[in-house]
Amino acid sequence: GAVVSQHPSRVICKSGTSVKIECRSLDFQATTMFWYRQFPKKSLMLMATSNEGSKATYEQGVEKDKFLINHASLTLSTLTVTSAHPEDSSFYICSASSSGGGVEQYFGPGTRLTVT
Amino acid sequence: AQSVTQLGSHVSVSEGALVLLRCNYSSSVPPYLFWYVQYPNQGLQLLLKYTSAATLVKGINGFEAEFKKSETSFHLTKPSAHMSDAAEYFCAVTEYGNKLVFGAGTILRVKS
Numbered sequence: 001g002a003v004v005s006q007h008p009s010r011v012i013c014k015s016g017t018s019v020k021i022e023c024r025s026l027d028f029q030a031t032t033m034f035w036y037r038q039f040p041k042k043s044l045m046l047m048a049t050s051n052e053g054s055k056a057t058y059e060q061g062v063e064k065d066k067f068l069i070n071h072a073s074l075t076l077s078t079l080t081v082t083s084a085h086p087e088d089s090s091f092y093i094c095s096a097s098s099s100g101g102g103v104e105q106y107f108g109p110g111t112r113l114t115v116t
Numbered sequence: 117a118q119s120v121t122q123l124g125s126h127v128s129v130s131e132g133a134l135v136l137l138r139c140n141y142s143s144s145v146p147p148y149l150f151w152y153v154q155y156p157n158q159g160l161q162l163l164l165k166y167t168s169a170a171t172l173v174k175g176i177n178g179f180e181a182e183f184k185k186s187e188t189s190f191h192l193t194k195p196s197a198h199m200s201d202a203a204e205y206f207c208a209v210t211e212y213g214n215k216l217v218f219g220a221g222t223i224l225r226v227k228s
Contacts (some may be wrong), residue, residue, distance in 0.1 A: 006159075034215070043206060043218045044160075095216075103148045103167065103210050107160040107190050 003027055004096050006108035013084055013115055019055040021079045021111045023094030029074035030096035035067075036103060049075055084115040118143045118209045130227050135194040137222050139181075139207035149190045150208045150216070151181055161205065166190060167227065178200070202226045204220035 002024040013019045025031060032051050036044040048064075049068075050056040050071035058064045068080040077096075081088050091112050095105040123138040141147055148167050152160040164175025171183040181192045190207060207219040 004159075043220045046215055049215060091157070097158075102176075104162070105216060106162075107152075109159040110157070111157065112157065 002106040003105045004030075004081055004094065004108040006094055006111050008111060009109060010112045011114070013113070015085055015115055019113060021081075021092055021094075021113070023077045023096070023100075023108050025075045025080070025096045027105075027114055028096075028098050030077070030078055031074065032097045033049045033077040034089075034097075035077075035079050036067060036093045036094045036095070038093060039109075040091075045092060047079075069083045069111055081113065082115070083102070086115045089113055089115045095104075118147065118211060118217045118218035120207050120209050120217055122205075122207050122222050123218065124222055125163060126223045126225065128225040129197045131199055132196050134203060135179075135192070135197045135201065137192040137207075137220060137224065138186065139190045139192065140188050141190060141207070141209045144207055145211050147209045147211060149181075149183060150192075150210075151175065151179070151192045152206045153206065153222075154157050154204045154206065163192070163205075197224075197226045199226050199228065 005024045007022045035047045038044050046060045048056040048058045052068050052071050056069035071077040093110045095107045097105045119142045121140045150165045151163040151172045163179050164173045166173050168182045174180045204221050204223045206221050208216045210216045
């Protein structure tokens with residue numbers, strides 16, 4: 001149980017284009033989803049927290065207009081990187097938690113974004 | 117504010133030897149603590165968690181960790197390292213309802 005998927009696993013896009021990453025909870029209802037970014041050989045940096053049906057809460061220094069997060073249902077959250085640039089290239093990981101799951105977050109497998 | 121310090125960005129052990137990965141935390145309230153493992157280009161897998169029950173927590177793959185409040189530590193151990201244990205390990209802390217705060221990670225190398 002508690003499986004989280006991400007799609008796509010890898011994506012290459014050209015500079016200036018937008019790319020959408022999906023995060024789905026497959027077997028539970030995710031009241032809260034989190035988006036992290038991981039730079040090479042670094043730890044995870046929380047970008048934003050989203051609750052179903054509400055606007056996402058962004059961490060300090062994260063541009064909300066650049067990283068659009070939508071949590072439209074209890075099983076799906078999307079992260080859209082708008083007008084991507086090479087410096088947006090990174091590994092993006094989502095996680096999800098349920099209201100009945102306590103403090104635990106269940107992590108997706110990650111999405112490798114490369115902007116050329 | 118919560119924080120996590122992982123001592124040693126790289127740890128190298130021989131196959132069959134004891135694994136000890138260190139984690140110290142800072143939290144203003146009783147914390148919840150986690151250890152995750154990450155293999156290259158993959159997400160995080162939960163090894164074990166401490167949620168204010170038993171202080172010695174057993175996890176998957178033979179790992180365990182002991183919560184020591186007096187030392188604000190939550191070190192991860194495994195009696196005998198296996199080649200498949202080579203990966204990056206992250207310690208994390210949260211206060212209920214708040215975000216996870218991760219340590220910088222420790223890369224474990226297992227020598228044959």
